[in-house]
Amino acid sequence: MVILSGVLQAGNKGPGAALPASVYRKYCVGLSSLVALCALALFLASCGGGDAKTAARTNVVLPVPVSVATAELRDMPYYLTGLGSVSAFYTVSIKSRVDGQLVEVKFKEGQFVKQGDLLAVIDPRPYEVQLEQAQAQLFKDQATLRDAQLNLQRYKDLLHNSGAMSQQQVDTQAATVDQLDGTVRTDQAMIDTVKLQLVYCHITAPVSGRIGLRLVDPGNMVHATDTNPMLVITQLQPIAVLFTLPEDNLPAVAQRMNARALTVEAYGRDNVTKLASGILQTIDNQIDQTTGTGRLKAVFDNRNNELWPNQFVNCRLLLETRNNSTTVPAAAIQRGPQGTYVFVAKPDNTVTIRPVTLAFTQENVSVIANGLSPQEVVVTDGQDKLQEGSKVEPRQAAGHSPQGSGVSAPSGQKPGGRTQNPSSPVQ
Secondary structure, three states, X not given: OHHHHHHHHHHHOOOOOOOOHHHHHHHHHHHHHHHHHHHHHHHHHHHHHHHHHHHHHHOOOOOEEEEEEEOEEEEEEEEEXXXXXXXXXXXXXXXXXXXEEEEEEOOOOOOEEOOOOEEEEEOOHHHHHHHHHHHHHHHHHHHHHHHHHHHHHHHHHHHHHOOOOOHHHHHHHHHHHHHHHHHHHHHHHHHHHHHHHHHHOEEEOOOOEEEOOOOOOOOOEEOOOOOOOOEEEEOOOOEEEEEEEEHHHHHHHHHHHHHOOOEEEEEOOOOOOEEEEEEEEEEEEEEEOOOOEEEEXXXXXXXXXXXXXXXXXXXXXXXXXXXXXXEEEHHHOEEEOOEEEEEEEOOXXXXXXXXXXXXXXXXXXXXXXXXXXXXXXXXXXXXXXOXXXXXXXXXXXXXXOOOOOOOOOOOOEOOOOOEOOOOOOOO
């Protein structure tokens, strides 16, 4: 103010009056200070307003986006699962029962054959010659036997009619007849043996099944004492699967086997691809002490040859079907120090913690024994950000809809989506 009054006084002296240098310097300094003070006041005012807006924004509690699903009533199958391996119903290693040269092969590798089909032929000529020799020997011995029988009859007539023959000679001739009769029977047995060997020269399939790879080529000599088979036949229709279950499950399985046939499903290594369905046939008569499991055998028709011997499969034994079970997605189940619980979404878009008792989980579906009612809505995703009473922004989970379940979407939000208000802050 002093500087301004000095300037005004100098101006009153007239337009031609000169302004003193000291006054001019004071005037410039004062003007600069005034401008700086005004700028500082404006800066402080703007900073104070921003803090107030930030504080107001911080006090607003934003809802947590979550996925929800509705608890449903459904009939849930209860499966027991175990790892198993496929076993051929019958496996037969075909070997020669006679010695000779393999002259003919009547099958192809991988061919399906029926019981009694001709598979191979061994050279029968040596056995045909033996048969002729045995038949000739039989003819000779039969002639000798007839002569001895005639002599015996003559001796008997002489003994009874004239007494010209002693009883000792008659008895000796009778013994000779019996000896020759035994020789004839031996010859007949030899003929039957050679005929059987001729039958063995023609190898036939003992069971119906599929032939594997040929192990002996035509032209080779085969013997009855060979350790390696000529071929292997495996019966694939039907086929068996051996799998294991914990010993605690065996009493329940045995009890239900007495009431009805239990279905067994075989799945591939991915445990997703279903290969075949069959029937449980039996339970083994002992438990493996090293693993605490029991072996079970199931039989499959295998009409399309989905199963192969020694194949590893995942088996599911349908023990029972539990009707009218309360089910939720398995992702909704949470576990804590007090046990299992779920977050239940209420109509006011808040959540509450609900302890539940879990009956069992089948794949991605959990069956609730108690603690939850059908049509209640549970949170399936985003539970890590929730606590008792948290505000939520529900959205539809895959395959489930919260509509009609008592949970309303916030204003400006499409059902199953996030809030569409453009003024809301970006998450």
